[in-house]
Amino acid sequence: MKKYAVITMDVEDWYHTYFPEADVDRSISLLDGLDVALEIMRKENIKGSFFVVAEIAEMLAKKIRAMDEAGHDIGCHNYQHLRPVTMSVEDYRKQLIEAKENIEEILGHEVIGYRAPSFGIDDDRLNVVRECGFKYDSSKLKPQKSAKYGVLNLEGFQEIFPCIHNDGCFTEFEVSTQKIGDMNMLLGGGYIRMLPWFFMKYMTQKYLDTGKPYVMYIHxxxxxxxAMPKVKGITLDRYLRTHIGRENMVWRFKQVIEMLKKNGYEFVTFAELLKLYPAEA
Ligand SMILES: [Zn+2]
Structure with missing residues (x-):
């Protein structure tokens, strides 16, 4: 079995993820983390899949276009960063159409990929994603204990390759998780940043030993x-989530790339994987 790795980034600012409803000062941006990722990936000759919040795509239009031209796969991550399950199906559809059209206008071509903010999607809303013309989604996780994540049952889909689910015209790429006890722990994002490295390295290696496609996500x-912008009245939970491990994450990101190379993984984008495992398969 060939081993594939997809480096993905959800292109959103610090307030989208951690302070969506709070009245925070949005004049400070941490979007320069995108440049850090792009530079590391350029040196390693890795192309990735980037899911962009449409209001950010408007701000970074030139850069998003350049990424597309360089061979990265540009997908959609909603118009703002609202979790789909918090919206009615019809409201969700309206903002998704607007988000898709905005990014397509910037790129000058169709956008085929989608990821739901905070993986907060269910099967009804996944149908909307499909009806809006996307060809793939990457919001599926193995069952989670936290209620903030949505649940995708993917009825009618077949797992055509480990972690790649297909229903004939639409593909779902699972984001990597590793089992620990009765938990399916996410291997990306804040987990790599916040948890002790020896533990994340062990969990990541355990996953890579299976040879399944590895899908990592970062922000x-x-x-x-x-530095993280100061937020008045921040709760301890949010403080920890936004501060822990930020000084080491660049090193850890590079370490994961090294692990993938050592384990014989080939770096691809989801758009490339779709061609390798076409929807008609
Ligand atoms: Zn997000």
């Missing part, structure tokens, strides 16, 4: 060299 906040 600009994880890699930005800037």
């Amino acid at each position: 600009p906040i994880d890699l930005s060299p800037k």
Whole structure:
């Protein structure tokens, strides 16, 4: 079995993930973490899949276009960063159409990939994603204990390759998790940043030993060299989530890339994987 790795980034700012509803000062941006990722990937000759919040795509239009031209796969991550399950199906559809059209206008071509903010999607809303013309989604996780994540049952889909589910015209790429006890722990994002490295290295290696496609996700906040903006009245939980491990994440990101190379993984984008495992298969 060929081993594939997809490096993915959800292109959103610090407030999208951690302070969506709070009245925070949005004048400070940590989106420079995107440049850090792009530079590391350029040196390693890795192309990735980037799911961009449409209001950010408007701000970074030139850069998003350049990434597309360089061979990265540009997908959609909603218009703002609202979790689909918090919206009615019809409201969700409206903002998704707007988000898709905005990014397509910037790129000058169709956008085929999608990821739901905070993986907060269910099967009804996944149908909307499909009806809006996307060819793939990457919001599926193995069952989670936290209620903030949505649940995708994917009825009617077949697992055509480990972690790649297909229903004939639409493909779902699972994001990597590793079992620990009765938990399916995410191997990306804040987990790599916040948990002790020896533990994350062990969990990641355990997953790579299976040879299944490895899908990692990160955010600009994880890699930005800037200090986290101060937020008044921040809870301890949010403080920890936004501060822990930011100084080491660039090193850890590079370490994961090294592990993938050592384990014989080939770096691809989801758009490339779709061609390798076409929807008609
Ligand atoms: Zn997100």
